[in-house]
Amino acid sequence: MPSIELIDINKSYGAVHVCKGINLTIADREFVTLLGSSGCGKTTTLNMIAGLDDPTSGDILMDGRRVNDLEPVGRDVAMVFQNYALYPHMTVAGNMGFNLRLRNFSPAEIHERVGAAASALDLSHVLDRYPSQLSGGQQQRVAIGRAIVRHPKVFLFDEPFSNLDAALRNRMRAEVKELHLRLGVTSIFVTHDQEEALSISDRVAIMRNGSVEQFGTPEDVYADPETVEVARFIGTPQVEILECVIDRSNGSNTVLRCGSASLPITARQAVALGTRTEKVLVTIRPEYVTIGGQGTSATIRDVQPTGPSTLVKLGWEGSAIMARLNGIVRLTVGETAHFSIDPMQLMLFDNESGRRIKTKS
Amino acid sequence: MAARQSILGRAGIVLALVVFVFAATGPIVWLLLSSVLQQQALTSIPPDLSPSSFTLANYLEVFSSAAQLGRAIINSLIVATFTTALAIILGAPAAYALARLEIKHAGTILLMVLAAQMFPAIVIAIPLFITASKLGLIDTKLLLILVYLSFNLPIVIWVLRGFFMGLPLGLERAARVDGASPLQTFLRIVLPISLPSLFAAAIFAFIEAWNEFFFALIMTRQTAQTVPLAISAFAGQYQTMFGQMMAAAAISVAPIILLTILLRNTILRGFADGMLKG
Ligand SMILES: Nc1ncnc2c1ncn2[C@@H]1O[C@H](COP(=O)(O)OP(=O)(O)O)[C@@H](O)[C@H]1O
Numbered sequence: 001m002p003s004i005e006l007i008d009i010n011k012s013y014g015a016v017h018v019c020k021g022i023n024l025t026i027a028d029r030e031f032v033t034l035l036g037s038s039g040c041g042k043t044t045t046l047n048m049i050a051g052l053d054d055p056t057s058g059d060i061l062m063d064g065r066r067v068n069d070l071e072p073v074g075r076d077v078a079m080v081f082q083n084y085a086l087y088p089h090m091t092v093a094g095n096m097g098f099n100l101r102l103r104n105f106s107p108a109e110i111h112e113r114v115g116a117a118a119s120a121l122d123l124s125h126v127l128d129r130y131p132s133q134l135s136g137g138q139q140q141r142v143a144i145g146r147a148i149v150r151h152p153k154v155f156l157f158d159e160p161f162s163n164l165d166a167a168l169r170n171r172m173r174a175e176v177k178e179l180h181l182r183l184g185v186t187s188i189f190v191t192h193d194q195e196e197a198l199s200i201s202d203r204v205a206i207m208r209n210g211s212v213e214q215f216g217t218p219e220d221v222y223a224d225p226e227t228v229e230v231a232r233f234i235g236t237p238q239v240e241i242l243e244c245v246i247d248r249s250n251g252s253n254t255v256l257r258c259g260s261a262s263l264p265i266t267a268r269q270a271v272a273l274g275t276r277t278e279k280v281l282v283t284i285r286p287e288y289v290t291i292g293g294q295g296t297s298a299t300i301r302d303v304q305p306t307g308p309s310t311l312v313k314l315g316w317e318g319s320a321i322m323a324r325l326n327g328i329v330r331l332t333v334g335e336t337a338h339f340s341i342d343p344m345q346l347m348l349f350d351n352e353s354g355r356r357i358k359t360k361s
Numbered sequence: 362m363a364a365r366q367s368i369l370g371r372a373g374i375v376l377a378l379v380v381f382v383f384a385a386t387g388p389i390v391w392l393l394l395s396s397v398l399q400q401q402a403l404t405s406i407p408p409d410l411s412p413s414s415f416t417l418a419n420y421l422e423v424f425s426s427a428a429q430l431g432r433a434i435i436n437s438l439i440v441a442t443f444t445t446a447l448a449i450i451l452g453a454p455a456a457y458a459l460a461r462l463e464i465k466h467a468g469t470i471l472l473m474v475l476a477a478q479m480f481p482a483i484v485i486a487i488p489l490f491i492t493a494s495k496l497g498l499i500d501t502k503l504l505l506i507l508v509y510l511s512f513n514l515p516i517v518i519w520v521l522r523g524f525f526m527g528l529p530l531g532l533e534r535a536a537r538v539d540g541a542s543p544l545q546t547f548l549r550i551v552l553p554i555s556l557p558s559l560f561a562a563a564i565f566a567f568i569e570a571w572n573e574f575f576f577a578l579i580m581t582r583q584t585a586q587t588v589p590l591a592i593s594a595f596a597g598q599y600q601t602m603f604g605q606m607m608a609a610a611a612i613s614v615a616p617i618i619l620l621t622i623l624l625r626n627t628i629l630r631g632f633a634d635g636m637l638k639g
């Protein structure tokens with residue numbers, strides 16, 4: 001049975017339509033990320049799942065039961081907030097045990113649960129301190145500790161690491177992932193950082209303007225984006241989008257004319273394009289672009305060594321493309337290079353709707 | 362150039378502060394000065410400030426006729442303390458409810474709260490007096506407490522509501538997820554972190570009640586007489602004993618000044634919070 005279902009959820013604040021018909025089905029024990037740029041409605045969606053906000057319309061089900069009218073405590077969800085929201089007048093132990101005290105757990109039980117969570121989160125030595133006496137990373141862990149002592153049915157995380165520096169963020173990511181493996185609690189994690197989303201999730205829901213644009217595994221949303229926006233949003237570096245016309249002048253050999261360059265496509269893609277005559281949007285992941293030998297000529301616009309690979313931006317009249325080359329490659333900006341692509345890996349999108357033009361396989 | 366401008370700017374600020382400090386402390390200094398000067402020295406122009414004209418006689422006089430002032434101070438302490446306590450105990454939950462809970466007609470309620478204290482005192486004094494005397498409450502401390510509550514409570518509600526609305530929502534949301542009811546959230550999360558603002562509101566209510574003159578004059582005779590009335594009693598029918606009046610006034614403002622000095626950090630924090638977040 002799915003753990004959480006959102007059915008046609010809409011949310012408006014006055015005239016502002018923030019969530020537009022969100023449908024999500026989240027399996028038991030799954031780790032799902034809501035990913036999207038700031039203001040797209042992630043927090044609003046999470047708050048509705050938590051029971052902190054009411055949807056304007058639509059149903060929220062947990063374990064098959066409608067929970068729209070239940071308070072957060074009735075839904076048995078625990079939440080980690082973006083700025084931690086630790087109670088400043090309580091010690092670490094007080095913060096972590098507050099929800100247990102509200103539910104009249106015995107002091108011994110509270111002591112045991114808080115102690116266990118604290119040792120799992122490396123907080124045992126700061127239990128008597130106040131939040132203001134902790135580092136950012138420790139405050140973050142207290143917020144997580146407060147959530148896990150409850151043994152809830154669902155964990156909700158709202159951009160929990162956005163105030164941490166990069167190194168700490170990576171460590172906390174690993175800790176949360178490890179925690180999820182150990183406890184196996186259904187988790188929903190909000191972030192605007194696509195790398196974070198891909199590295200931590202079973203499935204990612206990519207949100208845009210209050211709608212879910214695509215919901216799939218990290219591999220799927222990267223390799224098989226359903227819209228041009230998803231293709232652009234997922235992956236580092238961001239891909240360049242080419243606007244190309246379909247050129248069928250050369251008999252059966254259809255090509256795409258993108259500015260002054262022309263790119264070959266496969267027979268299957270030609271079939272998928274059918275008889276359409278309007279422009280199409282085209283992109284390709286940088287790892288499928290190679291430089292050297294023959295191929296289309298372009299100017300090197302930028303070279304970014306990243307260590308294991310080198311990113312190269314190639315430009316020509318009217319367009320640009322990114323290439324990822326293995327290892328350190330010494331190239332000079334401004335010089336001419338020849339590139340070729342793997343046509344199998346080209347991704348084609350409708351110019352109007354931005355939807356993927358799929359090849360049948 | 363920039364340095365000179367900033368020096369000029371600083372000079373301006375310092376000057377403004379000096380003027381403000383004189384304006385604020387001037388009356389108090391004058392009050393203290395006149396309470397220790399002999400009547401002739403005080404009323405001569407300019408006042409005679411030679412050492413020989415200083416005296417503690419005024420204070421001794423005030424204390425020897427102390428029964429009056431002593432009772433007034435006790436009355437004022439009781440009235441102001443109860444008014445303040447009730448204003449906070451009733452006002453804080455009301456303010457929180459109006460700030461955070463979905464209450465029907467909250468706007469109307471707020472307007473009525475405010476309207477209750479918009480009438481000029483003189484307009485309500487007579488009907489209030491008649492009602493109070495029918496209830497046999499004239500010249501009782503209870504009546505003063507009720508009357509003072511009627512104008513302190515609205516102020517406390519408005520000030521604290523502004524403060525509560527400015528609190529970031531995060532803590533209350535966290536408490537809700539932790540399973541706290543609105544009342545538990547208010548008592549165990551919101552109140553403890555609002556202490557400075559509660560103190561500031563309480564001091565304000567206390568001073569209002571301590572200094573009130575008009576209703577005290579109308580609603581009391583002897584038993585429930587408060588400090589401002591006791592002080593005014595030194596303005597006799599034939600002769601005003603300025604020195605004694607000032608000595609009595611100095612004694613009566615002492616608790617408030619003391620309170621303010623002792624709690625100044627808390628009060629400042631409370632007002633700053635209310636202003637920044639409000
Ligand atoms: N209480 C509210 N009243 C009005 N508008 C709101 C409220 N909360 C959020 N919004 C609006 O809804 C949109 C989505 O907000 P949010 O869910 O916080 O986005 P995200 O978490 O994805 O950054 C934003 O445009 C925001 O301004």
Ligand SMILES: [Mg+2]
Binds near residue numbers: 042043159
């Ligand atoms: Mg957000």
